[in-house]
Amino acid sequence: MLFEPFFRQTSIAMALLDRRGIITSCNPALETLLGFSAGELHGRTLFELVDGEGSPSCRRLIHNVATAPALPLSLGLYWTCKNGRVLPGDLTLLSTGEEPEKGNGLIATIEDRSESKVVEARLAYLTNFDPLTGLANDLLFRDRLKQALSRSRREASMAAVLVFNLKRFKDFNDSFGLAIGDRLLKEIASRLSCGVRQSDTVARLSGTKFALLIEGLSEMAGVTLLLRKVRESLSAPFLVEEQEVFPSTSVGIALFPDDGNQPEELIRNAESAMYRAGLSGRNSYQFYTEGMNSQARQRLRLESALYRALERNEFEVYYQPQIDPASGAPLGVEALMRWNHPDRGVVGPDEFIPLLEETGLIIAAGEWVLRIACAQCRTWQDEGFPDLRVAVNISARQFLEKNFVPLLQEILKETGLEAGSLDLEITESVLMQESERLTGTLGAIALLGIHISIDDFGTGYSSLAYLKRFPVNGLKIDRSFIQGIPGNSDDMAIAFAILSLAGNLGLRVTAEGVETEAQLGLLNTWRCPQLQGYLFARPMPADSFPPWAMKALATPGDYRPV
Incomplete structure (x- = not known):
């Protein structure tokens, strides 16, 4: 008797079926979902409503x-809805246990997955395109270059790879803020795209590095003509906060077949030429010449310095607070690595972290950061912040080391930090490396009580199913989505969908890259439980955190950075 009121009032689309799959009753939610009235649905088989090739599968499910x-x-x-629209939805069937002659042998529910499909489509898009600029990303660029070289071989034509680097962009960000910096990157992407042919490919390879692929050339004149158009476009001033700025670019060019026959070789040689151009002053360009190895020399010098950096105590851990939006109080901190190079000054993590990964030095450096961050967090807990957590980024290479879990146990014991106070941030790419070792490591970490969060969520390719399959505790919404709100409807939809998804799965969400009051207001409306960004505080050395935290606790709601 209790089922009938629930059946009629629930928002879950439901139908009662006999054991042949014929609909004997349906609720208003199903009528609303598919657009048919109860009279139009009664007497029809459920599998009649399934679009395309799914009908036999539905029939088999009913039979089973x-x-x-x-x-x-x-x-x-x-x-198939009444209006002809095709709607994705998960069918769940349950036997009622009634005798066949009573008619209602099965309960069917249909869960609308339209919003989930939109999110999955967006995530699939982000596999090949840069979320900030909409340009092809490094993965798609390399794939198109591979195809272009195959066509050029068949047609005996030339192709060119141009790599652009925006110089002193860090200074620009420090002066105007990350949001304005992102606007500049998008404007540069737009100008690059407008200056090329429809058949050419423009890509953003990394933070300030762009690339252009030109194919189907019969002579060098085509390259120089296009290069001149692009450089003229980029040399025009950019208007930022009512003042003109003139960003400088370095351009390196490598040609097929003269400068390389493979995609990796052409990109590497174009980058070598780009680094040489960077030594020549503002807005310079350089064609690759044989023997040009300035990039290789620089890389070797940097790599050699990295090997000595740990023993010389040149690394430093900075901490960026993660706050409770309701009170402004710090809930945790993210540990971030900085390198104080003796000659170059502060080297950005975008430059040295990839090199740590490639050389394997990330193992030793990552262990060092873990020890420092855990010890520092325990110190702060003892000094009056008992509930503070620390988040540490863990690379895929480090995470899959055989001794990683014993190392975590050793560090927790050594520092006295409780396991629940440590949050390991891994990227979606780690979860994509499905293996027994991954499953075992995740399970062992969960048993220790250490939290696991997915960093930059929404920018990778991993299926949403990973969130159910693995013991994940939290998600960090990538800053590229946060920067787009509230102005960009796509970014708003993705951010809100990720928040909703996480809430349904019981996951803690952190929104990173919060810089404006408008972003804060919207995230508060959505009840995002944890925020991080320049609006509250920039990454800071350890001795700066206690004064910042005391001020945050003493002046709730005052988000001005110290």
Whole structure:
């Protein structure tokens, strides 16, 4: 008797079926979802409503549940609505246990997955495109270059790779803020795209590095003509906060077949030429010449310095607070690595972290950061911040080391930090490396009580199913989505969907890259539980955190950075 009121009032689309799959009753939610009235649905088989090739699968599912009642069975299908629209929805069937002659042998529920499909489509898009600029990313650029070289071989034509680097962009960010910096990057992307042919590919390879692929050339004149157009476009002033700025670029060019036959070789040689151009002053360009190895020399010098950096105590850990939006109080900090190079000054993590990864030095450096961060967090807890947590970024290479879990146990014991106060941030790429070692490591970390969060969520390719399959505790919404709100409807939809998804799965969410009051207001409306960004505080050395935290606790709601 209790089922009937629930059946009629629930927002879950439901139908009662006999054991042949014929609809004997449906609720208003199903009528609303598919657009049919109850009279139009009664007497029809459920699999008639399934679009395309899914109908036989639906029929088999009904037969399996009807003939062998056990646990509920589910199937992802597409449903044909009355207005002709096709709607993605998960069908779940459950046997009622009634005798066949009573008619209502099965309960069917259909869960609308339209919003989930939009999110998955967006995530698939981000696999090949840069979320900030909309340009092809490094992965797609390399794939298109590979195809272009195949065509050029067949047609006996030339191709060119141009790599652009925006110089002194860090100074620009420090002066105007990250949001204005992102606007500049998008404007540069737009100008690059407008200056090329439709058949050419423009890509953003990394933070300030862009690339251009030109194919189907018969002579060098085509390259120089296009290069002149692009350089003229980029040399025009950019208007930033009512003042003109003139960013400087370095351009390196490598040609197929003269400067290389493979994609990696051409990109590497174009980058070598770009570094040489950077030594020549503002807005310079350089064609690759044989023997040009300035990039290789610089890389070797940097690599050699990295090997000595740990023993010389040149690394330093900075901390960026993660705050409670309701009170402004710090809930935790993220540990961030900085390198104080003896000759070059502060070297940005975008430059030395990839090199640590490639050389394997990330193992030793990552262990050092873990020890420092855990010890520092325990110190702060003892000094009056008992509930403070620390988040540490862990590379895929470090995470999959055989001794990683014993190392964590050793560090927690050595520093006295409780396991629940440590949050390990891994990227989606780690979860994509499905293996017994990954599963075992994740399980062992969860048993220790250490939290695991997915960093930069939404920018990778991993399936949302990973969130259910692995013991993940939290998500960090990538700053590229936060920077787009509230002005960009796509970014708003993705950010809100990630928040909703995490809430349904019981995951803690951190929004990173919060810089404006408008972003803060919207995230508060969405009840995002944890925020991080320049609006509250920049990354700071350890001795700066206690004064900042005391001020934050003493003046709730005052988000001005110290």
